[in-house]
Amino acid sequence: MLVTFISECEKNSLKKTRRVLDAFANRIGNNTWQTPITQEGLEAVKKLLKQTASKNTAVSCHQLKSRVRTELLWVVGKRNKFNNEGVVAVNYTEQDKFIGEDSNMLTAEIIASSSTIAGLFHDFGKANILFQNKLNPKKKKDQKNYEPYRHEWVSLRLFQAFAGECKTDSEWLNKLSQIKSNTFSRCFKDGVDGGISDNHPINNLPPFAQLVAWLVVTHHRLPLYPKWKENLP
Secondary structure (H helix, E strand, O other): OEEEEEEOOOOHHHHHHHHHHHOOOEEEEOOEEEEEOOHHHHHHHHHHHHHOOOOOOEEEEEEEOOOOOEEEEEEEEOHHHOOOOOOOOOOOOOOOOOOOHHHHHHHHHHHHHHHHHHHHHHHHHHOOHHHHHHHOHHHHHHOOOOOOOOHHHHHHHHHHHHHOOOOOHHHHHHHHOOOOOOOOOOOOOOOOOOOOOOOOOOOOOOHHHHHHHHHHHOOOOOOOOOHHHHHOO
């Protein structure tokens, strides 16, 4: 295989790294090496780099996959010197914000809008006699199974009934602005009543609706993994 080594080492670590890499590869730049090498040879290079590594060590290894594509194999030392693809950042900022004010404002608007809509739909699941009895100290003592379905799950299903047939986010958002009293007339089964339903409450929704649905159902805690899944092959 043909590999390239990139060093982002500092201070004395740079000298140690150069001694190791110069013994195995051709230096094609101040901090870049390239060579054909076997898997055993590559493992030996990695082992030697780890032995001499310090807090200032940062070396990435890339394999040439084609004429136009490389793959990051590993990093020895400071992983944050490279991104997930092994690319080195050329610009830095200490400010906690996205590049470009437009992107920052758009993200804030998405967070605000999705949270507001999720908050609205989350409470819809409380609008039933079972949940209301749960709030009544007298009736709560008389009912052991006063809420067989948690209200956030009921709310999720109501949101699915509302947005599930829409192909795009624009459709259900427009429908939300013109909501009618009979919007939630449909009923959904979850599979926990004896069968397994393929009607997933989130996966088939448009992207923004998926975000809202997840916020609705996870408002109090993450949903439990269905026990019947454990028996599937």
